[in-house]
Amino acid sequence: MRIIASLKIASRALRRNKMRSLLTMLGVIIGVGAVIGAVSLTSGATKQVEDQVSNLGENVITVFSGNFTTGGMRGGWGSAPTLTLEDTAAIRLLPHVVAISPEVRDRAQVLANGLNWNTQVLGESPDYPQIRNWDIASGSMFSDQDVRTLAKAAVIGKTVADQLFPNENPVGLTIRIRNLPFQIVGVLAAKGFNLFGQDQDDVVIVPYSSHMHRITTRTFVNSIQVQAENDKVISLVQQEITDLLLARHRSKEQDFTVRSQLELMQTVTATSRAMGFLLAGVAAVSLVVGGIGIMNIMLVSVTERTREIGIRMAVGARAADILVQFLIEAVTLSAIGGAIGIAGGVGFSRLVAYLKDMPTVTPVIWIVIAVVSSAVIGIISGFYPAWKASKLDPIDALRYE
Amino acid sequence: MAGVSRAVVDLILKYFVQTNPVIKLDAIQKTYHTGEVDVHAVRGITLNIFPGEFVAIMGSSGSGKSTLMNMIGALDRPTGGHYWLDGIDVSTLDRDALADVRNEKIGFVFQGFNLLSRTSALENVEMPMQYNRQRIHSHEQRTRAQQSLELVGLGPRADHHPNQLSGGQQQRVAIARALVNKPSLLLADEPTGNLDSQTSIEIMGVFQKLNDQGITIIMVTHELDVARFTKRMVILRDGKILTDEAVQNRSVADKELQRLRQEQQAVKLAS
Known part of the structure; x- marks a missing residue:
């Protein structure tokens, strides 16, 4: 069974219930969109602070x-x-x-x-x-x-x-x-x-x-x-200065302090990292919710299409073919949802940037994370319904009313 | 090169096919274990069906004909005995191998047509080719599906969806779908059960025409009228063969249709 053929079947099945497909995707759209939007805004703010820090001088x-x-x-x-x-x-x-x-x-x-x-x-x-x-x-x-x-x-x-x-x-x-x-x-x-x-x-x-x-x-x-x-030797130089001055001053207690911009930078990045974790948590929760939505709809879809599954099995579809077909459907749902979510999130952050005159940056890594996690959510939430479909007995499925 | 080898294969097949049955059932049994009681649906059926035959399997409900049909169709495995389809011992195959056998060796026609709705006739007919283990190019799929539809007289309606077609036309699409992978056997389960008498005769005409071209057909039915279009009638009772004999005074679809029209004409004139 070719992937292109499966994609065709999946897109037809999804188009058959446009409203339902859209609502199912909404979970992923909102999840991904919120994450991308929030990440864009906080990354913009972080970048602003980082620029100010580097304004103090380099290394x-x-x-x-x-x-x-x-x-x-x-x-x-x-x-x-x-x-x-x-x-x-x-x-x-x-x-x-x-x-x-x-x-x-x-x-x-x-x-x-x-x-x-x-x-x-x-x-x-x-x-x-x-x-x-x-x-x-x-x-x-x-x-x-x-x-x-x-x-x-x-x-x-x-x-x-x-x-x-x-x-x-x-x-x-x-x-x-x-x-x-x-x-x-x-x-x-x-x-x-x-x-x-x-x-x-x-x-x-x-x-x-x-x-x-x-x-x-x-x-x-x-x-x-x-x-x-350069920035790689900052800690080293810091240590050397400390050692040198301790030796020169011959004092047991350190009568000086060595600070680097790196520390300031680290404080800033620690804040943004904490923000990042928070966002990742929100992302995980919303994507799990989106995934449950997809799983729910896929289970309904398998039940509704029991007869179709029976027909396909009767004409020679193997269990794996049916599994792949439903899996692709679930992944298509979540991937399209993820894509719309990314577009929405970026659009939202651009709008805020325009209206509030705030810099926003959408890190590529977060787009990659969004794409990968929505695909993974599709696979995970689609697997159980697809597996259920593939285990149907063709005789029972054909008789299903 | 391909042409030559195909010719050789055909020649071998012709020789092979003349001496070997398409279907060879040897003391086949099916027992369902439901709760405390064992239900013996099929109790030892031995039957050979040769290429070019047109067989009706008859029997009242509970006679085991559906169970037998499922086993012949490789949808189900017997619990006893052996079943060779085209020389392959189907009774020993696993799920995937059974799916492949259904795909390559058997074409199904169901009572309820079982077409995919909101999918064009052409795409319905293409469907079995998507599951063929030898990958068929999508262009060739299209061509073969179109040819198959033309074979059942539905060429011009290839892009119609099932809900735009009459019952008889839908069943023709189903027949086209069953034939598209060039199976050894066409298996029809009450193919006229949902059709009026005129359409039923038309569908039997399609089967007769296909059978004349050498296609082996097995049809399950409980209607004697329909069974009379076949060449051989196997009647089951209580999971065993009651009678197995050639059809005498076989109905010919063209003539039956003509007669039916005359009758309708007569009724019209009378009223």
């Missing part, structure tokens, strides 16, 4: 100095004077480290043009834009030479530029930080708000050496930004 590891406590007052991460420029130099020599920037943070009132603005002043190395995946909109980054000579050079963020130089290009102009004149060598491209709602463009960046000697008088850095070669 970035941050070393914070520890918590500093004086008289019961705890200063929080980055307050302990434990990380030094020597630590930075040592980390730079580790394998798989491609860029590094010691970070010194301070808030200061900056003046220019007769205007003033309170902003964050960061001391960084020239690697900083590369680490943060941040473009220079005009001008350039200060150089290693500037770091060595404690140059009074600054790169400013878009917000600062807008606030202090509303109508002109600030490159080449002077900005006063703590009354010291710094020459603006570059303006950073707009980066927008970060994951935590901070305006990343509200910043002035100067060489860390200048920051440590001219603006503040510090001997330690708040944190160290490290860029690893």
